[in-house]
Amino acid sequence: MHSYDLVVVGSGPAGRRAAIQAAKLNKKVLVIEKGTRVGGVSVHTGTIPSKTLRETALNLTGWRERGFYGRAYRVKQEISAADLRRRLLITLDHEVDVLEHQFSRNRVHQMRGTARFVDAHTLEVTKDDGEVVRIDSRSILLAVGTKPFRPAHIPFDGKSIVDSDEILEIEGLPRSMIVIGAGVIGIEYATIFSALDTAVTVVESRDTMLDFIDKEIVDDFAYQLRDRNMKLIFGQAIESVVKDGDRCHVTLQNGRRLSAEMVLFAAGRVGATEMLDLKNCGLEADKRGRLAVDPLTFQTSVPNIYAAGDVVGFPSLASTSMEQGRIASRHAVGVPAIEPPKFFPYGIYAVPEISTCGFTEEEVIERKIPYECGIAHFRETSRGHIMGLDTGLLKLIFSLKTRRLLGAHIVGEGATELVHIGQAVLNLKGTVDYFVENTFNYPTLAEAYKIAGLDAWNRMGEAPGHATGEDPE
Structure with a gap:
């Protein structure tokens, strides 16, 4: 022993x-x-x-x-x-x-x-x-x-009908793919294969995807996916998956039939x-x-x-x-641990990236906190032009009562790196004035924080430096 x-x-x-x-x-x-x-x-x-x-x-x-x-x-x-x-x-x-x-x-x-x-x-x-x-x-x-969750009615074969572990072992890149599940894993692989010029269709039984992400960010993300010809089908469960020769056929509960070279089942773990x-x-x-x-x-x-x-x-x-x-x-082992800061970032490594920290707009509304938002598009930054970006969005949410930052939400290139600026300001209880009064390297995508801060500051209609009271935690 x-x-x-x-x-x-x-x-x-x-x-x-x-x-x-x-x-x-x-x-x-x-x-x-x-x-x-x-x-x-x-x-x-x-x-x-x-x-x-x-x-x-x-x-x-x-x-x-x-x-x-x-x-x-x-x-x-x-x-x-x-x-x-x-x-x-x-x-x-x-x-x-x-x-x-x-x-x-x-x-x-x-x-x-x-x-x-x-x-x-x-x-x-x-x-x-x-x-x-x-x-x-x-x-x-x-x-x-x-x-990976592997339900009995899905005929996995490790080649044409695969789970999220087996996808790493495929022998060739498919020309077409059906991804079952629009969670984080499904969306990441769907967008990666789309970037590899695979024709991708995503099927999700729920009516929405990525519900824990700010809806405005998800809407922008979905627009970008559809703009590059990805198909997103929501509110439809899978009736059956069948392999027939070189094709896989997926039948939805509404009777619609989809066909592709490969099926990736990524609906849960x-x-x-x-x-x-x-x-x-x-x-x-x-x-x-x-x-x-x-x-x-x-x-x-x-x-x-x-x-x-x-x-x-x-x-x-x-x-x-x-x-x-x-x-x-x-x-x-009997040693006390300090509780970690309240806010931590989520990173979704799709194409494009999504990263978020703090409250979503929906959560702020639910908590009945008076608020204002500031928006910056990456194309508004010089760095964005240098990189050739025509997409990318940063959204900041501020309390009208205390001017504190409540949430930072990003979709676009470098989102998982950029979010840490918002994370620091959130956990240090910083306000909109931080973004307005501080200097950011030029040219960088981080300048979007200043643009979004100014956008919110202009809408809030108050002079900086007068934060009072406390917001609900």
Whole structure:
């Protein structure tokens, strides 16, 4: 029996941050990873691969230069799946090497194998070589992540009808694709393949997409997608998916029939908890395999067992998973954790990018906060002209009562980088006057903050520097 202060099951963003945090507190830590290499879903099938695929597609197609040279412009005329995979493998090797080094220098122990609970303090691990060992730990953190939801009525074959893991292994780029699901993953892959000149149709059973994003941003995003001939079908569930020769046929509940070379099913993910034998430790996952936790400590209903990352559900971001892992780890080893700032950014690495931080306009209205908005289009900036941008939008929402920034929402090139300016002002309770009175580098896309700030300031009709009162949190 091996004993530890903390055992972490899974080495994705939540698991690795948790393990390193506990190790830095001089605790004896073990990470159990069932994959052949560390990194979890984030490194091998999720965050890093999809973002690498996106960057490769934009580079090889010359997408960013088409504002100058036209839609027919290409850097590489014939792009293959092998071209995309080449850069992907290089990136993954680098990520794994960095993570292995971090574990090594922080003296985090590692074990390859599949873990299951014997009781609340004991795990049984079946190692890759078949050996079975028992691990005892004061605390256990579950960071097992998720896997694609694969309903029985979808005839997955790994080639023409694939999930969001299998899409990375396809042998050729399809001329046409149907994406089932307009969540973050579905939209990211749909827009990436659209940039690769695949004719893409997105089908979503709900009437809207990306409901947690400001509606004005989603509307602008949808306009850009339709403008490049992507088809967006909302409010229609899938009746059937059938493979017939070289074509896949998707029938909708209203009887409409769609046809394409490939179908990507990306309608949700489920927690990878089925192998853990949770009943042995007193836990139970919901119907999607997720675990309920205290939102401040990430402690489950069993006091010494914690969970963090995608397995606990929304927002399922690599960035938030890391912070959840850090907080859970500190609580698990008996060290207080400072609550993180209220506002954190969401990043959707579609083409174009979307990033948002703070309240949406819909949330501000629901909270009955008097407000005003400022808008800036990237084409209004000199940097936007230099880059050949004719799209891109920054929206800032301010309180009329206190003049504080309430939300920053961006769609367009570099959105996931630009959002951090808004994040800083939000968490420091800055006002519209910050954007009006400060100087931004010229020429940059960040100037859009000043343009949007001035737009709001002009509409607000008050002199700067008179913030009073407090807005509802």
